[in-house]
Amino acid sequence: MQPLLDEIANNRFAIATQKSGCCVIQSCVESAGGELRDCIIVEILTNAVQLSEDQYGNYGVQYLLGLKLPRVTYILLDRLQGNFLTLSCNKYASNVVEKIILDSREKNSTRIITELLSNPSGSMLLMDPYGNFVIQSSLQRAKVSLVH
Numbered sequence: 001m002q003p004l005l006d007e008i009a010n011n012r013f014a015i016a017t018q019k020s021g022c023c024v025i026q027s028c029v030e031s032a033g034g035e036l037r038d039c040i041i042v043e044i045l046t047n048a049v050q051l052s053e054d055q056y057g058n059y060g061v062q063y064l065l066g067l068k069l070p071r072v073t074y075i076l077l078d079r080l081q082g083n084f085l086t087l088s089c090n091k092y093a094s095n096v097v098e099k100i101i102l103d104s105r106e107k108n109s110t111r112i113i114t115e116l117l118s119n120p121s122g123s124m125l126l127m128d129p130y131g132n133f134v135i136q137s138s139l140q141r142a143k144v145s146l147v148h
Contacts, residue, residue: 012043048079052093094130
């Protein structure tokens with residue numbers, strides 16, 4: 001078993017961007033402990049922008065968000081900051097942005113929405129097929145925040 005785990009640890013990025021590999025990475029984060037788990041999480045965080053834009057890699061980023069680990073979410077937001085407009089217009093990364101907006105703490109979603117609205121090119125989100133869904137999620141989140 002250890003040789004397999006070592007192979008996964010040594011090829012985390014390549015595995016995370018393959019159809020079956022993204023599931024393997026998620027399973028490793030879920031079942032592995034200690035150093036291997038930390039290595040995989042660090043790899044996802046380090047490559048968050050590229051993985052978010054990948055058709056399979058984005059699932060690993062969304063999985064990390066689903067763990068609701070405040071420190072991991074904070075680091076992930078830092079890695080993605082400044083890229084939210086571009087990510088919102090990407091077929092795969094837009095799902096990551098929506099997940100953060102809808103599933104994370106209000107201050108995190110506010111941080112993203114503020115970045116999107118303050119961007120001079122922010123209006124392009126209305127015309128972009130993926131960006132439009134991000135805007136809809138932002139409005140949904142804002143509505144929920146106003147009610148509470």
